[in-house]
Amino acid sequence: MSPVVGRICRTEDNVTGFLCDDRVTCIPPSDLCNGVVTCPKGADEDTHMCSDLPNNLPGGLVFRCGNPQFWVFTDKKCNNFNDCGDCSDEIGPYAGCAPCGVDWWSCIPVDFQYCSCIPRGLCRDGRQHCYDWSDEYTCPQKFNLLD
Ligand SMILES: [Ca+2]
Ligand SMILES: [Ca+2]
Secondary structure, eight states: OOTTTTOEEEOTTSOEEEEOTTSSOEEOGGGTTSSSOOSTTOGGGOHHHHHSTTTTSOGGGEEEOSSTTOEEEGGGTTSSBOOSSSSTTTSSTTTOOOOOOTTEEESOBSSTTBSSEEEGGGTTSSSOOBTTOHHHHTSOOGGGTTO
């Protein structure tokens, strides 16, 4: 039996995950094949599965970037970080991400690291993080949100 059949589950954080051999433990996809044993019996570091990435991974855990040569684990999609390198995991119809959450400010970032949201902690810190400077002039400081 293929080691990747019937491996899709839901983690405690409600993301699609990988089911360990104990059929109980559900781990985030990005814990797979990272050289660190996460499953009780080490199924997340299975030699065969990890030998030909991402082809031997359960398909439901892989997101193909705009450039199909690149891919990310599905828990890296819509996390506001530019994991694909071209932001295709954060912006556009294939990613299908929700708007920025409350801890994030929506703008076009100057940092390559982000795509369409920056952490609110970067607002009003005296440094430009949005092309339109809205992080310094428009974004309310976090403690003002409840005013
Ligand atoms: Ca991402
Ligand atoms: Ca800033």
